[in-house]
Amino acid sequence: xxxxxxxxxxxxxxxxxxxxxxxxxxxxxxxxxxxxxxxxxxxxxxxxxxxxxxxxxxxxxxxxxxxxxxxxxxxxxxxxxxxxxxxxxxxxxxxxxxxxxxxxxxxxxxxxxxxxxxxxxxxxxxxxxxxxxxxxxxxxxxxxxxxxxxxxxxxxxxx
Ligand SMILES: [Zn+2]
Numbered sequence: 001x002x003x004x005x006x007x008x009x010x011x012x013x014x015x016x017x018x019x020x021x022x023x024x025x026x027x028x029x030x031x032x033x034x035x036x037x038x039x040x041x042x043x044x045x046x047x048x049x050x051x052x053x054x055x056x057x058x059x060x061x062x063x064x065x066x067x068x069x070x071x072x073x074x075x076x077x078x079x080x081x082x083x084x085x086x087x088x089x090x091x092x093x094x095x096x097x098x099x100x101x102x103x104x105x106x107x108x109x110x111x112x113x114x115x116x117x118x119x120x121x122x123x124x125x126x127x128x129x130x131x132x133x134x135x136x137x138x139x140x141x142x143x144x145x146x147x148x149x150x151x152x153x154x155x156x157x158x159x
Contacts, residue, residue: 006045006090008033015088018042023067023076024051035088039078041067048089052099061106104141112146 008015016036021028024047034042052063063085065076082103091099
């Protein structure tokens with residue numbers, strides 16, 4: 001989808017640039033601009049995009065850090081929000097659409113039956129916990145899927 005390697009704008013003051021190796025690929029080429037994630041590990045936009053894509057390909061919609069904490073065998077595993085990934089991976093419009101659709105679909109598979117039950121019991125009409133991380137666009141997709149799911153489930157329960 002995106003073949004041109006992405007690189008950070010050095011004048012972007014919202015990002016914290018660091019001079020350390022990429023914790024996803026282990027790449028430590030000196031002149032590559034990398035940023036520090038909320039967990040303290042360094043990434044570059046290409047490795048971050050690739051890692052998060054591979055997580056989604058494996059069915060994950062929660063992103064986490066794959067780095068191994070220095071001097072230990074322990075993995076960092078700290079969760080990154082989509083907002084953080086979007087910004088640090090410099091996701092293009094096309095990639096954002098892909099990510100958001102994919103996250104919503106993966107989340108739907110896991111959460112729809114449960115959300116539907118809650119809604120039937122009138123306990124909740126609102127997005128719940130993890131959903132507060134989502135953007136309006138993802139929430140819209142999820143709502144459409146929920147409506148479709150309700151129709152199918154509704155038909156099934158009236159049979
Ligand atoms: Zn980390």
